[in-house]
Amino acid sequence: MPTSAAVATIAAPPALDELCINTLRFLAVDMVQKANSGHPGLPMGSSAMAYALWDRSLKFNPRDPRWPDRDRFILSAGHGCALLYALLHVTGFDLPLEELKKFRQWGSRTPGHPEYGKTPGVEATTGPLGQGLANGVGMAIAEVALGARFNRPNHQIVDHFTYVLVSDGDLEEGISSEAGSVAGHQHLGKLIVLYADNHITIEGSTELTFTEDRMARFAAFGWHVQRVQQSNDVETIAQALENARNETDRPSLIAVRTHIGFGSPHKQDTAAAHGEALGVEEVRLTKEAMDWPVSPSFHVPEEALQHFRRAIARGNDAQVEWESRFKAFAQEHAGLAAEFDRVIDRDLPNDWDMGLPAFTPADGPMDTRVASGKMIEILGTRLPEMMGGSADLAPSTHTNIDGTGNFEPEDWAGRNMHFGIRENAMGAILNGMALHSGLIPYGGTFLIFSDYMRPPMRLAAMNALPVIYIFTHDSIGMGEDGPTHQPVEQLIGLRSIPGMVVLRPADANETVAAWRVAIGRMQGPVALVLTRQGLPVLDLNSYPAIPTGVPLGGYILADSPTNGRPDIVLIATGSEVHLALEGRERLAAGGVHARVVSMPSTNLFAAQSDDYRERILPADVPILVIEAGSPVGWQSFVGPRIAVIGIDTFGSSAPGPVVMEHYGFTAENVCRQAHRVLDLLKEKAPCALESPQTMEGSF
Numbered sequence: 001m002p003t004s005a006a007v008a009t010i011a012a013p014p015a016l017d018e019l020c021i022n023t024l025r026f027l028a029v030d031m032v033q034k035a036n037s038g039h040p041g042l043p044m045g046s047s048a049m050a051y052a053l054w055d056r057s058l059k060f061n062p063r064d065p066r067w068p069d070r071d072r073f074i075l076s077a078g079h080g081c082a083l084l085y086a087l088l089h090v091t092g093f094d095l096p097l098e099e100l101k102k103f104r105q106w107g108s109r110t111p112g113h114p115e116y117g118k119t120p121g122v123e124a125t126t127g128p129l130g131q132g133l134a135n136g137v138g139m140a141i142a143e144v145a146l147g148a149r150f151n152r153p154n155h156q157i158v159d160h161f162t163y164v165l166v167s168d169g170d171l172e173e174g175i176s177s178e179a180g181s182v183a184g185h186q187h188l189g190k191l192i193v194l195y196a197d198n199h200i201t202i203e204g205s206t207e208l209t210f211t212e213d214r215m216a217r218f219a220a221f222g223w224h225v226q227r228v229q230q231s232n233d234v235e236t237i238a239q240a241l242e243n244a245r246n247e248t249d250r251p252s253l254i255a256v257r258t259h260i261g262f263g264s265p266h267k268q269d270t271a272a273a274h275g276e277a278l279g280v281e282e283v284r285l286t287k288e289a290m291d292w293p294v295s296p297s298f299h300v301p302e303e304a305l306q307h308f309r310r311a312i313a314r315g316n317d318a319q320v321e322w323e324s325r326f327k328a329f330a331q332e333h334a335g336l337a338a339e340f341d342r343v344i345d346r347d348l349p350n351d352w353d354m355g356l357p358a359f360t361p362a363d364g365p366m367d368t369r370v371a372s373g374k375m376i377e378i379l380g381t382r383l384p385e386m387m388g389g390s391a392d393l394a395p396s397t398h399t400n401i402d403g404t405g406n407f408e409p410e411d412w413a414g415r416n417m418h419f420g421i422r423e424n425a426m427g428a429i430l431n432g433m434a435l436h437s438g439l440i441p442y443g444g445t446f447l448i449f450s451d452y453m454r455p456p457m458r459l460a461a462m463n464a465l466p467v468i469y470i471f472t473h474d475s476i477g478m479g480e481d482g483p484t485h486q487p488v489e490q491l492i493g494l495r496s497i498p499g500m501v502v503l504r505p506a507d508a509n510e511t512v513a514a515w516r517v518a519i520g521r522m523q524g525p526v527a528l529v530l531t532r533q534g535l536p537v538l539d540l541n542s543y544p545a546i547p548t549g550v551p552l553g554g555y556i557l558a559d560s561p562t563n564g565r566p567d568i569v570l571i572a573t574g575s576e577v578h579l580a581l582e583g584r585e586r587l588a589a590g591g592v593h594a595r596v597v598s599m600p601s602t603n604l605f606a607a608q609s610d611d612y613r614e615r616i617l618p619a620d621v622p623i624l625v626i627e628a629g630s631p632v633g634w635q636s637f638v639g640p641r642i643a644v645i646g647i648d649t650f651g652s653s654a655p656g657p658v659v660m661e662h663y664g665f666t667a668e669n670v671c672r673q674a675h676r677v678l679d680l681l682k683e684k685a686p687c688a689l690e691s692p693q694t695m696e697g698s699f
């Protein structure tokens with residue numbers, strides 16, 4: 001068990017630095033203690049290196065957290081977010097001390113892990129380890145790509161660094177190797193990673209699990225690597241950061257030998273400091289050992305605050321200086337400057353979707369992946385901010401934009417990205433590109449391998465990031481490769497991610513409409529699910545509802561001959577729509593009037609009004625669903641009236657019972673919903689449940 005004597009062996013920084021570092025440390029300790037929940041260890045050990053970065057070099061403006069040329073900082077080890085919140089508060093972001101006191105409570109701006117969009121200054125939602133590091137790679141890619149497009153001689157308007165703070169867990173996750181390899185290969189010299197090398201994870205020492213030479217591993221990826229032995233040695237850490245910035249050809253990893261729970265007499269250097277409050281007594285002992293007032297808690301010494309708050313003037317100066325440079329740039333390159341503003345705001349040019357192709361049956365049969373490829377060609381030419389590629393499947397996913405060149409170290413202006421066979425990193429890199437802003441990122445692979453990129457897709461949905469996925473080979477219809485490559489449960493899996501829009505178009509014309517939805521969606525990811533096999537092209541003269549129907553998720557493609565009440569509704573998606581049309585004809589021959597509803601997106605359909613959905617799927621008409629995928633999820637459309645108490649949004653950070661109650665998981669709500677269903681059945685009325693927690697017809 002380490003003692004306070006062990007603490008004393010670690011060199012102390014000069015007085016003001018030490019005061020500032022301890023301010024961060026004890027704010028984090030007090031936040032976790034007050035919430036009685038969270039992770040004090042990493043903040044306590046990493047405060048000095050975070051301070052070295054934020055105080056000495058990070059370019060940011062607390063009063064304008066979205067300023068385009070700010071440095072990006074990602075806390076990949078999101079569990080240590082008390083440190084980030086402390087930094088944001090003391091440097092003057094709009095995060096009052098009161099918010100720190102509400103750490104992990106319902107409705108606060110200090111959730112249990114950093115959430116993009118909830119807290120000013122938080123650049124990415126992190127917590128799932130490894131993702132933040134790969135987000136950083138995506139941000140660094142965005143920086144060089146935008147630099148290549150917009151910078152001109154004497155006008156460096158895109159010129160910032162991306163910093164990431166990682167823990168052991170981040171580097172243990174496989175995604176760190178995928179992303180590290182991409183960063184090294186691409187020579188992303190402005191990516192700088194600080195590693196809290198504290199030798200401890202949840203189960204104990206890293207000796208249990210993590211014994212390779214991490215420095216050698218990243219050096220092998222092509223990184224510049226440095227070690228700092230003294231975790232509190234601000235000057236040496238600042239010097240290492242300076243070295244890293246001067247190393248322009250390689251990304252940098254700086255391993256700082258930190259000590260989890262630094263300063264805690266009984267918990268420093270133990271896993272006990274990782275994931276629970278220190279405890280009232282240990283907080284007292286730690287504060288006493290480090291000469292910090294035991295009370296009041298949340299103590300911020302005036303001298304430290306004044307020092308930290310210099311960040312406001314510094315940040316303002318940096319931004320003003322950049323704005324004057326941007327003005328000079330705009331004077332010389334007016335069109336380019338306007339274009340820069342447009343892409344940073346993710347505005348679209350007025351005519352971006354004018355004159356998109358209308359395919360005819362003579363063009364078919366056509367795989368929807370091929371139709372998508374044609375759209376990428378067209379849209380990629382109109383929208384230079386589109387940038388993406390595939391995880392080594394571009395010839396199959398049709399994701400390249402011809403004539404734009406490859407994104408590679410020799411040509412960062414290239415827009416065709418070769419992610420290599422690294423789906424997880426691809427997803428997280430796309431997220432980083434979207435978080436950076438200025439690009440419309442997209443990435444493709446076979447639908448089956450979307451499983452490999454589910455973690456970043458979930459985060460894209462949570463962060464409402466406009467990322468586009470192109471998933472081809474979308475069903476057993478892809479054929480010979482067999483069950484390892486034939487997706488079954490992936491469709492419902494994707495649909496079940498709150499905020500994800502999945503579109504599975506039925507032909508080339510629905511694919512055009514699907515791309516229009518994807519590009520037009522400013523917030524939130526879209527998955528385009530496409531066939532490998534050729535499909536007949538639906539004639540727009542016979543099926544004029546396609547362009548307006550697809551954005552609604554589901555629409556009547558072909559109705560019963562009388563246009564009256566159908567005997568049955570056939571719902572189909574993607575390639576199975578053609579089967580439904582054929583079935584409808586055969587049924588008609590036997591006197592059965594069938595309506596074909598094409599439903600490229602259950603997510604979009606579920607978001608339509610009850611009235612619209614009722615019109616498409618009348619309550620008392622039987623339904624047959626045809627989709628070459630798992631039937632799970634369709635029941636809520638096709639069964640008798642069903643009410644579900646479930647969750648169709650992401651959760652919230654607060655004590656468990658509070659969260660459950662807010663999401664409707666109470667006995668009272670069970671009774672209320674049961675009575676509503678009973679009443680509805682009695683009335684035989686169409687179901688119109690309105691509670692946000694009641695997912696009638698959702699997935």
Ligand SMILES: Cc1ncc(C[n+]2csc(CCOP(=O)(O)OP(=O)(O)O)c2C)c(N)n1
Nearest residue numbers: 042127128129167168169170200201202274
């Ligand atoms: C993908 C993923 N798996 C598991 C976890 C749960 N988890 C949170 S922190 C952690 C490891 C803690 O070790 P380390 O990364 O070294 O952080 P430290 O102990 O220094 O705080 C784990 C397994 C997670 N957040 N993300």
